[in-house]
Amino acid sequence: MPRPHRVLGLVGLMVAFLLLGLLSYRVSEHYGIEDMREKASHQLDILGAAIDSEVTRHASIPSAVELNPDVVSLLRAPSEEQDIRQVEANRFLQKLNDHLGGPAIFVLDTSGTVVASSDWIFSDNLLGSDLSYMPFFRDAVRGTPARHYAVDHVRHEPGYYFALPIRDEAREWAIIGVAVVKSGIREVERRWLAQEAPALIVDRNGVVLLASPPEWRYATLGPQPLDALERLGRQQFAGQPLGAISLDINLDGADEGRIVRLPKHLRDDVAPSQGARPYLAMARHLSGAAWRIVVFSDLRPVGIQAATHAALSIAALGCLLLGVLYTRQRRRLARGREEARAMLERANQELELKVEARTADLSDAVAGLQREVQERQRAEQTLRAAQAELVQAAKLAVLGQMVTGITHELSQPLGAIRTLAANAAEFMRRADLVTAEKNLAIVEQLTEQMGHIIGPLKTFARKSPAVSTAVDVAQAVDSALFLFESRLKKESVVLERRIAADACIAWCDRNRLQQVLVNLIGNALDAMHDEPVRRLSFSSERASSGKVALAVVDSGCGFSEEAVAHLFEPFFTTKQPGEGLGLGLTISRDILRDFGGDLMAGPAPGGGARFVVLLPPLPSDHRETLP
Template identity: 30%
Template sequence: MAKSSTKVANAVVNDGISEGGLHKAPFNFPGRLGTGRFLWLAVLFALLGAGLGFFVLAAGRIAGTKAASDLRDRALAARPLAADTLKGDVEKQRLIPRVLARDGAVQEILRSPGTGGEAALDEKLRAIAHEAASSVIYVINSEGTAVAASNAGEPTSFVGRDYRFRHYFVEAMATGMATQYALGTVSKRPGLFLSSRIDGPEGPLGVVVVKVELDRVESSWRKSGFVVFTSDERGVVLSTSVPQWRFGALSPLSKKEAKIARDHLQLPGAAFEPVPLSHRGGNLVTASTVDKEAGFVTVSQDLGKVVPGWRLSLLIPADAEISAAMMTARATALLALVLVAFAVAVIVRRRRAIRQRQDALAHMNAELEHRVNLRTAELRRSNEALAAQIAERENAEARVRRLCEELSQANRLSILGQIAAGVAHEINQPVTAIRTYAENASRLLRGDRPQETARNLKSIIAITGRIGAITETLRSFSRRATGSVGPISAEDAIDGALSLLSGRIRESGVTIERQRTDPSPTVVASCVRLEQILVNLLQNSLDALKGLPEPRIEIALAQNKETVTISVRDNGAGLAPEIRKSLFMPFTTSKEKGLGLGLLISEEIARELGGSLRLDASDERGTSFTIELRRAE
């Protein structure tokens, strides 16, 4: 209704504007104004222009700060991944010298050099280096000479070389482990040296060293699109995604610091040129990479737990995004100001037409009320028709539910018809026994034998109780189910189903294998409905076992915290694949006179009880069904 009002109002208003038109006010040129008023307007426009300019610039500044903050968040999110890439490589390689330091073959070579085991150790180190992707692994004796290496026999072999001057050797001999990033004396390639001391009963025997060239880590950093590098405690860049920065200094080093750095990094004559990196304030820096100078947002992280003294820095490109954010913000602010000015102008012009619209709105309201009344009547008729359709659908659903219940009841009565003969046989035997006991009791009374007569009467009472139990089971099973569910004993439901089919089971010679559980699990179900499912499954198994040798039906109970399952398995011929695919579809059956509705009804009953009925997949002979129900608290 509101939308209709708006459309009519707009139509009338537009007609009024087009007919009456908008009269433009004559513009007064500065020459027509007084000098004082002209100056006041000039000052006003100047202040307004200055304010607009300040607003646009401030919007750009705020957007740039926000973009830098967002980039910093992205850098902080990417930093752990860059650090974990380095940590994963280093920690994997760090285990190698620790393990080899305890290796008996390594210790034996150092205790008894020249015994001929060096070649085997070289091969072993070569295999480990290949598997672990290590640059080189080598063993140094206590005098500092390499006695075995993974690159033995190669032109760059370390065997026989003196490494007493290396810090990783001296420190490992003194403290047990050492880490040093340095330039290789043979390969002239930088790498991280991880060493571990080899201890024997008589004292230190030597050092195991693994060199890790961080090419894969640096390549991964470059692929990320960020600038990533590590630096030591003196600010010297070590591993980096920008090779030109390697062994550069983040800040000028004193002569003493430079000497220590050259000694530790094995870089005699290194100048430690400053890294082209300058801070612009906050987290923003300007850096020169391979091809150009650009702005970055930087974050850093201490790597002391990975490599002592190292610090990782990550730079994410910032110029493009910050510039784009600032330009977008300024353009948006300027556009907003233009739109505001335009809106103000439109409002001022439209105010002049308000009086013309009022008359038109009065006529429009009358027409609108008429249309609203018509529309309301139409909606009322539609609602009444919809209510009738809803009632009809509810009646149809109620009829469907009644039909389902009647079909279920018909299934129970059909089952009773099938087992009637067996039940009649069950009752016939006790009736014959009652007659025999009664005749004996009559003779005993004539013979004045009261005690024996009383025993016969007790036997008759017990037999009539058995007949009563059988008839009560049949009467309960044939009674229409009410739909109410509650906690019942699963074992009692199985007992009821077996009682109903006891005559047929005995005549067919089928062995019932059943594992009772104590106490019986309780399930949320209706006893009559659960017995109906079990009788259907047991009858199907009895039909499948007819004429087979050693027929057997297994009934098993299982439970967990939430559900209880009842499985019925027979050792019959099983079901054909085409029958298994559509077993729970209506009129699907493998019996000659079956209707194919028993399993469909059983599945629907299980679903109404909040559980399920399924055909188990099995490669063994026979067929197995499982009923799954909710366990009662």
């Protein structure tokens, strides 16, 4: 070609090379970004499924807590009985927590105070904490199940909370409390911090919960008002400062992929001294946790790949061999993408199978808990029936021990009645009616005396269900002492009775209280049998909790510290073999607890034993009816 044509040809060829290179670059960049978007989408699917499974796997636990009778009893109980009910509820929550492996489970009353918790055995437990400011409590107490990310103010550990209102069937399904499960996110943090590329988990308020790099944690996507951030910090993050860093990243359209550049103040956290590199931001919503996952994929490899493709396209225009090699390279890359896609699909299928298996395990656990609740209810009914039979047997055993004394008490009046009746008949035959009338009057007095002896015995021996009424503690003590009157005189026991009549009125079952006192008096007399000084004292006072405290103190041999630890265990006794079954104190404490009382024991000052019977006070609606 002539020289001018060669120049034009070279210029045209250079322009063709440049246009082909530019076109190849754009096309390769487009496909590279699409390929990265697809990989990022699969990565988000796997991460989202794993995080959703880890966070929400304890979501069904509050339903099991709501069905537990100990929890319902605790929320129903008045303030003076909550100390007793709280122990059973704490133990149930601890067992449930140990069975499920890790979550913190606790119960709040309607004021937002933690009244039972699975971590009650630790010093930094949540008992008594006020969580009324937490969003999940406010939603649940209004009747809406809630789930929320928050940081507790006791251990300052983040977690995901599931809250469910507890309704009382006996009060027309009114809300009496809230069951809450705190699901740990340590596994999520471990997975998340292992990400090499920048990644975020953002809540609905635009606050970064987890981030790689970790310096972005508790930052905000954009500037927010300080008062809103302070309110969120108090309600969800235990007062930790939020918004110290604003990422200033616009994520509109990130669900389909968006190219962003990190602001200058964030570049040193990711890649120091490498300038403002472009990133492909991909976002995915987690419906179960109300979170948003954002992954930033570095586009620098895509740019390098596009430049390479452009160079290869230019070389392919002049060299068919390089074009063939370029085609083979493309096929190899396509096979690699297909293999990666197949691996991701297999991993996704395996993850779905694991999720199904975990769900089935949780369903089996809930069914097992329901069966256990039913079995415990049946066992409790059987136990109450057996306890009632043991109480009646104990009464009859006490009456059997007192047969000799009762016979002696009745034989004297009967002999006197027989003599006086014969004398009255003789005086009437002699027409001495005045003397006969005096003899019959004495017979009447003796008959009334025998009625006073038999009346308490009939009341004590009667088998009746426990019904709480207003009971004069002094009168109950007198009735129990009457049954031991002959034995007290025979053994020369000094009685100290510092209880005024009508001074202490308790709300309990009179017959059951008398049975407990008979058991305590009998034990005291047995303990003082070989002592030179036998003293038995009774006193009562009002405890700080409002309950009536009745103290029974003897001067017997007392008991050791080891015996105190096992005193209320069934079949434990300090008596000689054959003299007792070791059930009296256990039954007595169960009787008192049935109507809201309790029984405590300890050494008495100066030697001997001291038992304290705690009895519930008279309800406010019955106090006005007393004279």
